[in-house]
Each structure stands twice: as C-alpha cells, then as structure tokens.
Amino acid sequence: MALTALPLELFALICGHRERVDWFxxxxxxxxxxxxxxxxxxxxxxTSLRLLLTTESLRRLERIAADDTLRPFVQEL
Structure with missing residues (x-):
C-alpha cells in the first residue's frame, strides 16, 4: 500500500515524526x-522562524512574507 493511499490524518501523523531531510x-x-x-x-x-541578521536570512524572510501560502503559518520570529 502506498503512503499516499493512507487516510490524510494518518499520513500526516506519520510524517510529523520524520526529520526535515526525510520530509524533502x-x-x-x-x-x-x-x-x-x-x-x-x-x-x-x-510557525517559528529563526533568523540571523544577515542579508541572506533577511531575503529568506522577505520571500516567506511574500508567499501567500506560507505567510499565514508564521507566528513568531
């Protein structure tokens, strides 16, 4: 059975326990x-973004702020 054939809630629960590299x-x-x-x-x-005060980090924040799908998830910097 393919993972994507699982009910969405179960699939999301399984994925919630994976490391970032596994997600990708x-x-x-x-x-x-x-x-x-x-x-x-x-x-x-x-939900919680960690940033350094570098040009690249601020560009990343700018890209996230401009993204209509990611922006609503950010709660704290």
Missing part, C-alpha cells in the same frame, strides 16, 4: 505527498 525526500518526487503534507510541514517548520 518524501515531498519532492510526489505531488500527492507534497499537497497532502503541506499544512503539517508548514506548521512544523514555519
């Missing part, structure tokens, strides 16, 4: 996995 390995090659795990992924990795 799962989400990049599979559109269904990408869309099915987006909310769980965004809540885990975008």
């Amino acid at each position: 390995a799962l989400r990049i090659p599979c559109r269904a996995a990408f869309s099915n795990t987006f909310e769980v992924f965004a809540k885990r990795y975008y």
Whole structure:
C-alpha cells in the first residue's frame, strides 16, 4: 500500500515524526505527498522562524512574507 493511499490524518501523523531531510525526500518526487503534507510541514517548520541578521536570512524572510501560502503559518520570529 502506498503512503499516499493512507487516510490524510494518518499520513500526516506519520510524517510529523520524520526529520526535515526525510520530509524533502518524501515531498519532492510526489505531488500527492507534497499537497497532502503541506499544512503539517508548514506548521512544523514555519510557525517559528529563526533568523540571523544577515542579508541572506533577511531575503529568506522577505520571500516567506511574500508567499501567500506560507505567510499565514508564521507566528513568531
């Protein structure tokens, strides 16, 4: 049985226990996995952002702020 055939809640629960590199390995090659795990992924990795005061870090923040799908998940910097 494919992971994407699991009920969304169970699939998201399983993914919630994976490391960041595992998330990317799962989400990049599979559109269904990408869309099915987006909310769980965004809540885990975008709710609280850690930034340095560097040009690259501020550019990252600017890209996230401009992204209509990621922006709502950011709660603290």
